Amino acid sequence: MERTTLVSALTTTSSPFPWTVSIVIPAFNEAATIGGVVQEVHTRYPELEIIVVDDHSADATVEIATAAGARVITRPYNIGNGAGVKTGVRAATGEIVIIMDGDGQHNPADIERLLSYIGDYDMVIGARSRSGQENWLRWLGNSALNGLGSYLTGMEMQDLTSGFRAFRRSILLDYIHLLPNQFSWPTTSALAFAKAGYHVRFEPIAMQRRQGGRSKQKLLKNGFKFTIIILRIISLFNPIRVFMPVSGFFFVLCIISYVLGALNDNNWLHLPPTALFCLIATMFFFCFGLLAETIAALRFERIRQ
Structure with missing residues (x-):
């Protein structure tokens, strides 16, 4: 009409x-x-x-x-x-x-x-x-x-x-x-x-x-x-659009911390504690984002069925 x-x-x-x-x-x-x-x-x-x-x-x-x-x-x-x-x-x-x-x-x-x-x-x-x-x-x-x-x-x-x-x-x-x-x-x-x-x-x-x-x-x-x-x-709703940028942010911090620490100690095989912390945070937010996105997708897919 x-x-x-x-x-x-x-x-x-x-x-x-x-x-x-x-x-x-x-x-x-x-x-x-x-x-x-x-x-x-x-x-x-x-x-x-x-x-x-x-x-x-x-x-x-x-x-x-x-x-x-x-x-x-x-x-x-x-x-x-x-x-x-x-x-x-x-x-x-x-x-x-x-x-x-x-x-x-x-x-x-x-x-x-x-x-x-x-x-x-x-x-x-x-x-x-x-x-x-x-x-x-x-x-x-x-x-x-x-x-x-x-x-x-x-x-x-x-x-x-x-x-x-x-x-x-x-x-x-x-x-x-x-x-x-x-x-x-x-x-x-x-x-x-x-x-x-x-x-x-x-x-x-x-x-x-x-x-x-x-x-x-x-x-x-x-x-x-x-x-x-x-x-x-x-x-x-779409948690990966939030957690992935956060994961990327910590990954960038990890790289910066690693490079600065290596230049300061002149040792490229050493991972500074701050870089290690940022790497763990990167992995945490990445995995958590994937899990949350999967759960959200399954929730809506189950409703559509």
Whole structure:
């Protein structure tokens, strides 16, 4: 179906969809905004399934979302935003799933644009501009993740941490076990699609002002978690592109140390301790990189089978 035809179908409730669509909204203490979000989505797209996954909120999120017309799934205890996404995707009945936040930042009108590219693309991500992100620290951290993701996948990643996206449910179900239960699920899911050879598009969107207070994400305020996310991404997606350059770096240091030591002692048969250390590091990172790459390749190959 042509893109213009699809957009027209989306705006006409009597027109059939080329596929079924489910909206999944993970929520935690979003009583102030969740009702308005669900109502606006339902008003624009009354034929779509709307699922709110409540992560054991302490407020009236469940009651308000239910009254607004959403199918609500409640958790007996708090796990995390990523776990809510996984629960919603598993419970969804649509062939295409759209994830959006419950705090009112994502404009439901953009759903049409994201869906219009499904077909040519398997995942369409709403890419925020610099002004659409809360502060320069968050923008800096997201830019670092985008750069790393681009390097690992070989394609430009513009906004890996954006939670507003549409994708084929059947594909994500193959990789859903890779998604973390916390806030790094958007990065992991986008890289999984790209690593497996599926088509990913970043579509520019405008963010609306947050209505429900400050973001619950503390990515850059917790350096340990940020480091874990980086290491996890490296180990899951193309680790050889990271470990091989590191191995090469230590090999160069080994050669330099050996030459300098030989010139200083006038003995070309002696291997200085620093050169030996760099040689061991070279071999370690080389072997570890090959092992990690083999494990990553087997993981994706087993899924494709």
